[in-house]
Amino acid sequence: MSLVSDIDRADEPFAHVAMGEARDFWALLKPRVMSLVIFTALVGMLLAPGGMNPILGFASLLAIAVGAGASGALNMWWDADIDALMSRTAKRPIPGGRVAPGEALAFGLVLSVGSVLFLGIVANWFAAAFLAFTIFFYVVVYSMWLKRWTAQNIVIGGAAGAFPPMVGYAAATGSVSLESFVLFGLIFLWTPPHFWALALVKSGDYERAGVPMLPVVAGPDATRTQILVYTLVLAPFAVLPAAMGFGGLLYLVVSVVTGGIMIRDAVRVYRVREGAEANKAAMRLFGFSILYLFLLFAVLLAELVLPLPGLGALSALGRF
Amino acid sequence: MVRNEIELTEEQRRRRRSRSMALGLVLGALVLLFYIVTIAKLGPNVFNRPL
Numbered sequence: 001m002s003l004v005s006d007i008d009r010a011d012e013p014f015a016h017v018a019m020g021e022a023r024d025f026w027a028l029l030k031p032r033v034m035s036l037v038i039f040t041a042l043v044g045m046l047l048a049p050g051g052m053n054p055i056l057g058f059a060s061l062l063a064i065a066v067g068a069g070a071s072g073a074l075n076m077w078w079d080a081d082i083d084a085l086m087s088r089t090a091k092r093p094i095p096g097g098r099v100a101p102g103e104a105l106a107f108g109l110v111l112s113v114g115s116v117l118f119l120g121i122v123a124n125w126f127a128a129a130f131l132a133f134t135i136f137f138y139v140v141v142y143s144m145w146l147k148r149w150t151a152q153n154i155v156i157g158g159a160a161g162a163f164p165p166m167v168g169y170a171a172a173t174g175s176v177s178l179e180s181f182v183l184f185g186l187i188f189l190w191t192p193p194h195f196w197a198l199a200l201v202k203s204g205d206y207e208r209a210g211v212p213m214l215p216v217v218a219g220p221d222a223t224r225t226q227i228l229v230y231t232l233v234l235a236p237f238a239v240l241p242a243a244m245g246f247g248g249l250l251y252l253v254v255s256v257v258t259g260g261i262m263i264r265d266a267v268r269v270y271r272v273r274e275g276a277e278a279n280k281a282a283m284r285l286f287g288f289s290i291l292y293l294f295l296l297f298a299v300l301l302a303e304l305v306l307p308l309p310g311l312g313a314l315s316a317l318g319r320f
Numbered sequence: 321m322v323r324n325e326i327e328l329t330e331e332q333r334r335r336r337r338s339r340s341m342a343l344g345l346v347l348g349a350l351v352l353l354f355y356i357v358t359i360a361k362l363g364p365n366v367f368n369r370p371l
Contacts, residue, residue, distance in 0.1 A: 017326060021335050022342030055360035059353065122357050 018103065024093040028076055028104055029069030029111075036293075037068040037164045040187065043297050044165030044180050046304040047246060048172035056122050060171040063119035064164060067131045070111035071138040071160070077104040078143045082209040088202060108139075123171035130170050134163040148210065151217040158191030159184075182240050189234040190293050193227045193266060197286035200224070200269070201279050224270045227285070231266035235259030238296055248303040248310040251296075258292050 041064045045057055052060070076083065076094055084095035093099040112135050120128030142157030150156075162184045169180035196214055199206060200223055203215040215223045238255045241247030247255070265285040272281045302308060328336065 017328065017332050018339070019332065019335055021338040023338075025339070025342070053360055055356055059357050059360075062353075122361070 018100065019097070020093060020099040020103065024098045025107060027093050028073040028099065028107060029066075030072030030076075031069075033072055033161070034065050034069050036161075038065045039294075039301075040183065040297055041065075041164040041168030041171075043300050043304070044168030044183055045172045046301065047165075047177075047179055047183070048169050050173070052123075052172040057172070059122040060119055060127070061168070063115045063122065064131060064167055064171070066111050067115035067119070067135055068164065070108045070115060071135040073104050073108035073111065074135075074139040075143045077101055077108060078139065079147070080104075082148075082211060085209040086202075086205040088205060119171065124174045126174050127167055127170040130163065130167045134160055134167060137163070148212070151212050151214045153212070154195045155192050158188050158195075161191060162187035179241075179244065179246050182244065185240075186234075186238055186296065187293065189230060189237055190289065193230045193234065193262075194286065194289040194293075196223050196227050197269065197282045197289065200227075200282040201286075221273065224273065228266045228270045231262050235263050241300060245310075247300055248308050250308055251299045251303055254295055254299045258295055261288060262292055 038061055041061055045052060045061065051057075076092055079089075080092075080094040080101055083089035083092050089095070094101055094104055112132075116128050116132045116135070119131050138157070138160035142153065142160055146153040146157050165183035165187070166176050166180045170176055199213040199215050200220055203213065203220070206213040207216045214226060218226075236259070238259050239252065242249075242252035242255060262285075265281070265288055268281045269278075269285050272278045303310075
């Protein structure tokens with residue numbers, strides 16, 4: 001892909017007048033992914049002992065969000081060819097013809113460098129290096145290397161989406177901790193059942209685009225088994241914050257109840273394998289998995305910000 | 321003399337205006353952000369220097 005040869009096409013002299021609107025560039029940042037990154041990074045940041053200056057905390061969150069958005073733009077630049085082949089992604093700004101690939105590349109690179117430098121200046125250089133590594137992991141390791149090569153693409157690549165709470169914690173402290181690693185593990189284990197549930201329904205799309213998602217390579221039955229196994233590991237893992245003491249009573253209740261629902265939905269995906277009901281079960285798990293992760297982090301956030309009872313309340317109840 | 325300019329259509333002008341407005345707002349917000357972050361980083365010491 002050469003910008004020069006693109007510009008030199010004499011038969012279409014006006015083909016390269018930029019057609020993107022501001023909202024197209026906004027879409028390149030994958031705003032929905034960005035909102036999850038802000039949310040999880042905020043929890044990591046608030047988990048840090050000693051806290052952080054609110055203005056510098058806000059600026060750090062902004063830097064982390066823009067870094068995540070930049071990696072989204074670079075991902076869309078690299079994947080424009082396969083995005084054009086899949087119904088879910090065909091209308092993205094590059095395959096839709098509204099943003100030129102070179103524009104998206106420049107946009108992503110400038111924001112990547114800018115966000116890393118800004119985080120280094122407002123927080124610390126360890127957090128900035130961690131953010132740079134996260135962008136590298138998502139763009140190079142996941143998008144360029146794993147995605148088109150192995151069915152384990154989203155398992156390993158999921159780490160990129162799981163780093164933000166650790167980056168948030170690093171921004172506040174200049175280091176990482178076991179607690180922030182548990183939050184990483186939570187998102188890391190959540191990613192496979194979440195994406196494979198969607199991939200079960202959209203496997204035709206992935207097959208057409210030549211992306212070796214698990215249902216395409218190993219078949220839907222093997223995928224259903226994997227979804228169930230990961231969910232059975234995820235649900236007890238999600239209770240760890242309460243066991244380690246940084247999740248309170250409400251977190252314990254919510255993580256146990258919603259973990260149970262996740263397992264129930266995953267068992268349903270495992271059992272119902274034919275027809276419209278099978279797709280319905282997979283989409284139900286996909287939809288609930290989003291709510292599940294949101295609830296876990298929302299409760300952790302609420303417990304960090306509001307004076308909610310910790311697990312000590314359980315022993316207090318026991319005295320009555 | 322042949323004019324070698326690209327004549328933008330009305331739609332292309334509208335899209336360019338949208339990009340320019342957004343870029344202007346982002347740059348303005350960055351100026352404000354850098355100013356506030358500088359004050360927050362330096363704290364009260366920003367005014368504490370020999371004249």
